[in-house]
Amino acid sequence: MKKISPVLFFKEGVTFRLNHQSDLQKWITKAAKFEGYSINQINYIFCSDKYLKKINVDFLNHNYYTDIITFDNSIEKKKIIADIFISIDTIRLNAIEYQSGFNNELHRVMIHGLLHLVGYSDKNLKHQKEMRTREDFWLKKI
Numbered sequence: 746m747k748k749i750s751p752v753l754f755f756k757e758g759v760t761f762r763l764n765h766q767s768d769l770q771k772w773i774t775k776a777a778k779f780e781g782y783s784i785n786q787i788n789y790i791f792c793s794d795k796y797l798k799k800i801n802v803d804f805l806n807h808n809y810y811t812d813i814i815t816f817d818n819s820i821e822k823k824k825i826i827a828d829i830f831i832s833i834d835t836i837r838l839n840a841i842e843y844q845s846g847f848n849n850e851l852h853r854v855m856i857h858g859l860l861h862l863v864g865y866s867d868k869n870l871k872h873q874k875e876m877r878t879r880e881d882f883w884l885k886k887i
Contacts, residue, residue, distance in 0.1 A: 763845040794834040
């Protein structure tokens with residue numbers, strides 16, 4: 746019997762193909778474990794700019810577009826339960842702007858959400874640099 750991954754992928758009003766889902770599930774799980782956490786469940790919800798902006802306004806009182814919003818629903822320390830919303834529209838635009846390629850940008854944002862869940866912050870320049878270094882580290886591990 747095949748074990749079901751605690752990392753799940755959903756789409757909300759967007760059309761795109763998420764390649765290598767099993768590899769991504771293993772990668773996210775490995776990263777969490779390496780950082781000292783286990784995953785009970787992470788739901789990655791890929792959506793549109795409009796959908797994510799509504800979440801940003803409704804739940805965070807932020808009236809702007811963003812690429813990712815991470816909701817940490819964990820009950821126990823070091824055991825992740827979360828919903829991570831990612832705007833595919835913004836990923837596409839950022840991939841062009843940063844000349845990074847769609848999959849690379851998508852993977853960076855996916856690991857970014859996980860890094861928030863394991864305690865990394867990006868609230869100031871020092872933390873942003875640390876976050877980017879950690880993202881780069883994990884991007885090499887896919």
